[in-house]
Amino acid sequence: MAERLIHILPEHVASQIAAGEVVERPASALKELVENSLDAGARTISAEIERGGSALIAVADDGCGMVREDAVLSLRRHATSKIRDAADLAAIHTFGFRGEALASIASVSRLVLQTRRANDETGVELIVTGGDLEQTRGCAMAPGTRIEVRELFFNTPARLKFLKTSATEQAAAAEALQRLALANPQVAFRLNADGRTLFDLPRAVSVLERVRQLFGPKLADRMLGFELEDAGMRAWGLLTMSQESFPTPRQVFTFVNRRAVRDRALMRAVALGYETLIPRGRYPAVALFLELRPEDVDVNVHPMKSEVRFRRSGAAFELVYHAVRARLADQNATAGSLPASRASEMTPATREMMRPPVYLGSGVSVLATESGGSASGEAAGAPAPRPRGIGDQPERSLRLVADTQAQRAQQGALRLGFGRGGAIGAAAPEASPPPAAIGASIPLYSSLRIVGQIFAGYIALESDNGLILVDQHAAHERVTFERLRAELRSGGIRVQALLTPATLDVNPARAAQVMASIPQLRAMGFDVEPFGDTTLILKGAPAVFGADGGLRLLTEMIDSMGEHGFQMRGEAAFDDWLKQLACHGSVRVGRALSPPEITALLAELDRTEFKSNCPHGRPVHIQFARGQLERMFRR
8 A cells, every 4th residue: 555645734733834824923913812802892902012922912802702612612723703604705894704813823822811791700711822722710800801822932933033023023013003003093002011001092082083192293283184985985094294204104004994904006096196295215194094895805815814805906096096186185274184175076177187197018107087997007907098109199299188178277377487588477367276274284375475585596475373485496396397297188288389490409429319209308398300310400398388498498308318318217207207397497596586476486386286395295385483483582
């Protein structure tokens, strides 16, 4: 008889393998235990860890508790009260449903479980070592459940040696509990580490109050509420104003049906929402909550339930992008509140303007249409329509979407282009923007008293609350960028013909590179043609800047070309071009402005969305509070 090679693993080995999937580190065990407490209806949860959780993890709650039989059964693999049959997996409403967490934790630790229902006179205590139930006895305790996990991974030294330092594991555990506390403000949380209280959070009435508890009033006061509903989904939460950013994305929290998840599409939607508003390499603070029907999301795709799969990932991506982008377009509201014009009341023209770009493999960006097309490219999972390439239209600017007259009218005519000598013209008459909210941090610039210009680069304004300095280059750059982008999206950048065509001699060493970039230059609004091997003829320039400065602007754009010309550099290609164009064409620091020019610039800035930052993310203004100035003079 041949020797058998296949055999069934012993139960304790299978449990330890399962523990390796569910319990990656002490923070994973803490998360699973706290989620069980939340599913039990707890209103107060206390956690304690020692040595980062490797020595002790204890979680106590005031939830429903269990009878003795259920307590014993809860330590078996695949034992759960959350689902009954396979059909229940299509609509998960709870955090824990696999029935593996408690059994997996018990298999690699020394565990003590104490639990009592409110109607029972006494509780029950179970003592488990390495997955083996050693003792069951009664105990005196308040209603609820308390679980102690000691010496995690004591019987799996290979796992134990891969743990980080106690400080690192403690930080991971604290962040895990922080995410759960943020998603459940109605529950009180306490965390002690090595005898020291890391945080003690009473029940909060809102997510904003919980943010204030966790991160302090400074951050909470800089956060704005947002909300948008569409297609059976609701995206809401809090996000920081665009003038606030951080060096890491650790304060971007994403939740799906109150479950903390790591989803690249949602993170990408948030990042795109802040695009051109904060510098690259900087991140906002965001608490994003996406709510949808349980059957529209699969939470059973990751052992630790930290990843999900959406039935309609493109729709989820677009909803989040619109919610974030619409809120950042109007930051004139008090902290935590929605703007006067709710995001859900956007007009179709505004929604089209706010539509996130779809990026193809070639790097060409187009706008997703209302009727279909995913907005997140590969992350959203739906193929985008193939746009006509730049080379397909050699005689005209690249057209990205159909002309939208309503959008163009909404943007308003821009009259801040460089005329002769770089003068800024007067702004075209237009309806006044809505008044700024009391205490808003993004002011209505044109309503403030103009003190003057400082260092020929900064406009000084006086408000009731203090002094505001506006960077004239950053302000004009944002106005110009938004106008260019609106024109590009609504049919192509408008071109103004030169009275007399101008010639530009190109460095012979770069001539071939420049000639190859003529389609991209045309897409930017330069009506340019080759004239020989090393000369260009300029017949028209972007109308937003006026014709007089067209040759200088073309020269600067060519000088700023990279080694490979205006190469498609992935998803940010068009915005990068427009940033360069707006930067080169905007009024510079060192240029003295007349009072009418200052007034025109401020009026156009007030009519511009995302006016708080330049397209590169630098702030348009800084503010000195009146009290701050008085303290400086010791008043």
